[in-house]
Amino acid sequence: MSKGKFLVFGMALALALASGSAFAGDSDKGQKIFQSKCNMCHSVVQNDKKKKVGPNLFGVVGRKAGTLPSFTKYKGLKGADFVWDDAYLDELLTDSKKFFKKIGGKKSKMVVKTADASKRADVIAHLKTLK
Ligand code: HEC
Numbered sequence: 371m372s373k374g375k376f377l378v379f380g381m382a383l384a385l386a387l388a389s390g391s392a393f394a395g396d397s398d399k400g401q402k403i404f405q406s407k408c409n410m411c412h413s414v415v416q417n418d419k420k421k422k423v424g425p426n427l428f429g430v431v432g433r434k435a436g437t438l439p440s441f442t443k444y445k446g447l448k449g450a451d452f453v454w455d456d457a458y459l460d461e462l463l464t465d466s467k468k469f470f471k472k473i474g475g476k477k478s479k480m481v482v483k484t485a486d487a488s489k490r491a492d493v494i495a496h497l498k499t500l501k
Pocket residue numbers: 404407408409410411412423424425427430434435436437438443444445446447448454459463477478479480481482493
């Protein structure tokens with residue numbers, strides 16, 4: 371690695387560490403990913419009357435999982451007993467099927483696998499802006 375590249379790498383690492391996570395997400399990138407992979411099933415508009423396959427994700431970070439009153443078709447999250455935070459969202463987005471199974475849920479219409487941790491962080495950063 372050249373000295374210049376090394377310096378840039380060092381600064382990027384320092385920035386990532388300073389922001390509290392090695393994968394500080396980029397919400398703009400996350401929004402693009404959301405539009406191509408999540409939008410068809412999830413509205414993000416507050417009090418949206420249009421029904422989609424999945425629950426509205428406005429305000430989802432900090433909300434108790436599986437409890438949006440206007441959504442009555444929870445399967446994977448039925449009876450879930452936790453609040454959505456970075457760690458839970460990361461696990462859900464890594465492999466939703468595996469996640470629902472782990473928490474004792476039923477088979478869900480949501481089947482998402484995101485192997486790239488930085489992409490997951492981007493999507494989570496976007497979800498945090500939905501409030
Ligand atoms: C095929 C439709 C579909 C796609 C695509 C989809 N989801 Fe979902 N999602 C659902 C359904 C259905 C649920 C309800 C889960 C259950 O209990 O079965 C859900 C639940 C969720 C929840 C929990 C909401 C709550 O009220 O607790 C989050 C967060 C979420 N999805 C995020 C995403 C993200 C981010 C993406 C894109 C990477 C995505 N979903 C893609 C259908 C989908």
